[in-house]
Amino acid sequence: PPPMAQIELENVGKVFPGDVVALDDVSLRIEDGEFIALVGPSGCGKSTLLRSLAGLEEVTSGTISIDGRDVTDVAPRQRDVAMVFQSYALYPHMTVRQNLGYGLKVRRTPKTETRTRVEEVARMLGLFELLERKPGQLSGGQRQRVAMGRAIVRDPAAFLMDEPLSNLDAKLRVQMRAEISQLQSDLGTTTIYVTHDQTEAMTMGDRVAVMRKGELQQVAAPQELYDHPVNLFVAGFIGSPAMNLVEATLERADGGFVVEAGGQRIALGDETMSARPAIKAYQGRKIVLGIRPEDLEDAELATDIPADRRLRGTVELREALGAEIMVHFKVDAPPALTEDVRELAQDVGDERAVQQEEGARETTMVGRFGARSKVREGDPAEVAVDSRVLHFFDLDTGLGIYDESTKGEEAR
Ligand code: ATP
Secondary structure, rough: OOOOOEEEEEEEEEEOOEEEEEEEEEEEOOOOOOOOEOOOOOOOOOOHHHHHOOOOOOEEEEEEOOEEEEEEOOOHHHHHHEOOHHHHHHHOOOOHHHHHHHEEEEEEEEOHHHHHHHHHHHHOOHHHHHHHHHHHHOOOHHHHHHHHHHHHOOHHHHHHHOOOOEEEOOOHHHHHHHHHHHHHHHHHOOEEEOOHHHHHHHOOOEEEEEEEEOEEEEEEHHHHHHHOOOOOHHHHOOOOOOOOOEEEEEEOOOOOEEEEOOEEEEEOOOHHHHHHHHHHHEOOOEEEEEHHHHEEOOOOOOOOOOOOOEEEEEEEEEEOOOEEEEEEEEEEEEEEEOOOHHHHHHHHHHHHOOOOOOOOOOEEEEEEEOOOOOOOOOEEEEEEEOHHHHEEEEEOEEEEEOOOOOOEOOOO
16 A cells, blocks of 8 residues: 555735735645545646646745655655646656656665565556557557556555646546546555646535635535535636626525516525525625526426426527537526626636626526426527525625535535
């Protein structure tokens, strides 16, 4: 088994020359054997965090420890961590055997030990038959396995992976994702995996850490992030297509609560109110209402949802994907255009939100409808809302409105 490696960052800051704050008071504890996926938009500091852990970057403040040992000022070689990069970081002129053994060679490991270790790892990764080939003679997946193998051979306390799959095609990425997850869990080596792909993060991570502008936003298990995003940023970042966000008010009506957004009105059942009692305090105030596309359905198909839980608008676009239909529809409800939302839209290239004007009265929403939906472009849209899983955010702070009991694990 690999050495124990609990990794701890305490109040870590990194400022580059020119006052570029890449890491802002980051505190995070990664348990021994854990797989943490680190996600966030371009430039949020993911690589800087990883490089700081590896010792390739000197931090400006705070401490980093590995298995209880303060390594803040320890040289990369002495930290016992292995970086895994994209597969094109392999040495093209060396064979697979030489690539795999290189890390051991520079550490002056005896030749016979290197040989045994390299062959053991090559067998583990299905590379044994390919040991004498050069990277140019391998497929993309095989090259990626060699890149992984180079790290595994050293038996480090932790793997630090920086977007290792980003130059592979979509199908191979999905396959390698599963392979890396399996390998990591077999080896039990603490792993930090940087990606900008939220699907990759959600499927691979025991926990996912979401970063924005050098700050950790939320660190939690994938389901927890999805169910209880701490703020609008996390809400918009996790989930694809992104959560629909509109400005709304919470009102009392018909003996219960309703949420009103422009001309739209959705009844909140007792089950919603008892699950989310904290929202009662927002009665009469503006909030942001979040609805995930998967919680919307063609009303024709959602016969179990009462008629007082519907959005009404016009179908703008129908994208049939076989198993489901993505339906873009316009409703008369003001879009939530907080700074978070705009930044997110830009980052994920969401044309919908980017094009929304300040003061707009209409929002284009996306729903994932069942494949049997017959809606057509230009038709009136009658959309059923699963009101049990609505999301509510404070308009001023952007924070999710939760009770202590339902609150997600916040970034510490
Ligand atoms: P990406 O997903 O695009 O790789 P990232 O989240 O990994 O982005 P970092 O590379 O960690 O982001 O960069 C964080 C911030 O620090 C950015 O604003 C970047 O421009 C800045 N930065 C990174 N390296 C340096 C450097 N050597 N000198 C000055 N600024 C830097």
